[in-house]
Amino acid sequence: xxxxxxxxxxxxxxxxxxxxxxxxxxxxxxxxxxxxxxxxxxxxxxxxxxxxxxxxxxxxxxxxxxxxxxxxxxxxxxxxxxxxxxxxxxxxxxxxxxxxxxxxxxxxxxxxxxxxxxx
Numbered sequence: 001x002x003x004x005x006x007x008x009x010x011x012x013x014x015x016x017x018x019x020x021x022x023x024x025x026x027x028x029x030x031x032x033x034x035x036x037x038x039x040x041x042x043x044x045x046x047x048x049x050x051x052x053x054x055x056x057x058x059x060x061x062x063x064x065x066x067x068x069x070x071x072x073x074x075x076x077x078x079x080x081x082x083x084x085x086x087x088x089x090x091x092x093x094x095x096x097x098x099x100x101x102x103x104x105x106x107x108x109x110x111x112x113x114x115x116x117x118x119x
Contacts (some may be wrong), residue, residue, distance in 0.1 A: 021081070028051060028088065036094075 005011050032053075037046045068076055 032091075 033046055033049050036049045
């Protein structure tokens with residue numbers, strides 16, 4: 001059975017894609033947390049990022065299983081992966097245009113540090 005799967009091109013593509021994604025998720029979380037702490041210097045903002053990451057996971061995992069079992073698994077996986085890619089692209093766009101930095105800097109504890117970062 002395993003040798004048959006390893007000869008299936010679609011299975012290998014899916015497996016490699018999910019493996020890359022599984023390794024990328026923790027790096028995204030670490031990079032986002034590091035960025036927020038580097039910009040704000042605030043442990044509260046860092047905790048907010050961690051909370052913002054945990055709440056959707058907990059809320060969605062409770063209810064998602066019921067619906068996912070009824071839906072087409074291939075379609076569900078494609079839609080959720082594209083939604084995740086769109087969210088990451090939005091974050092990248094906001095960071096590249098510095099639109100996300102100003103709200104983060106409002107939580108800065110030292111106004112002098114905020115002024116230096118905005119220059």
